[in-house]
Amino acid sequence: MLIIVIGTAAVWLLSMMDRSGQLLGLLSFSPTAILHGQIWRLVTFVFVPTNSGIWLLISLYFYYFVGSVLEREWGAGRFTIFYLSGMLLTIVYGFIVYFAAGLPVPLSTVYINYSLFFAFATLYPDNMVLLFFFIPLKMKWLAWLDAAYFAYSILDGLINLPGTLKLLGIMPVIAILNYLLFFGSTLGSLFRPRAARRKTVNFQQELHRMKKDAKQKNYMHKCAVCGRTDADYPELEFRYCSRCAGYHCFCQDHINNHVHFTE
Structure with missing residues (x-):
């Protein structure tokens, strides 16, 4: 994400x-120019800023913050695939609209x-951010505002644009498709009934198993996200998530910031 921010x-x-x-x-991005050999536009369009001044700085800071967290969570490889797949879907959409409606699409x-x-809100729904640097807001609520903006953009295009121009109104769907490619299974588990997602746990058996494992591995608690243990980091607090299926331990840094186990 740093490359995108610096390049923009x-x-x-x-x-x-x-x-x-x-x-x-x-x-x-210009389909006509690309078809005439200006293939650099397939990449350089991602660096074209959509705003300027203070709004550009705020946007770039926020993109860098969110992108950096996702890159640390997923790893550079998966994050790069996520962003490149979004670019590819956007480019394909641009050419479809160009050939179907004969319109040059101003992609960004x-x-x-x-x-x-x-993506960030799915992984860290309760993480607090300062909107405009002074309004505290949970990421899940910011994502809902984001979704409302997407819905408005789509409906506005479908209602107000005539004929094949309506294709311009579905540009937000491309970003949603990219998101669903990576989080479709996670969203499916979130919308299942909680009783069906959660398995019954015999806590006495689990406690006995944990004590047995602790004797063999020289630790009692291990974070299911980062792998840190109470033996290596005795100052850390470890807790168990009641929303996960099964019996899973997390350190204080990840007890509220993890994707819940569903099976």
Whole structure:
């Protein structure tokens, strides 16, 4: 994500110094230009800023914060695949609209970046962020606002745009598809009845098993996310999640920030 943030900031600075005003046009997505050999546009469009000034700085900071957390959670490989798949779906959508309606689509990474919020909110729904640096808000509520904006954009395009122009209104769906590719199974487990998701646990048997394992492994508690144990980190607090299926231990850093076990 750091590459995207730095690249976008650099393009914005260069565009401010570009007296001809042609730089952003040369980097933007254009199916016609791409088909005539300007293939760099398939990549450079992600660096074209969609706003400027203080709003650009706030957006880039937020994108970097969310992207960095996801990269640490998933690893650089999976995060890169997530972002590249969003880019690929967006490019395919742009060409479909171009050939179906004969329209050059002004593609940007706005909805791709917004899909990062959905991913972050799924992994850390109760994590607090400061909206505009002073409004405390849980990520799950920010994601709902994000979803409302997506729904409004889609409905506005489908209702107000005529004929094949309605295809322009479904651009947010591309970001949702990318999100569902990675979180479809997780969302399915969240919407199942809780009684069906949670298995009955015999706590006496689990406690006996844990004590037996502790003698063999020289620790009593181990975080299911980061792998830290009470033997290696005696100052950490360990707890068990009541929402997970089974008996799973988490350290104080991950008890409220983990994907719940469903089986």
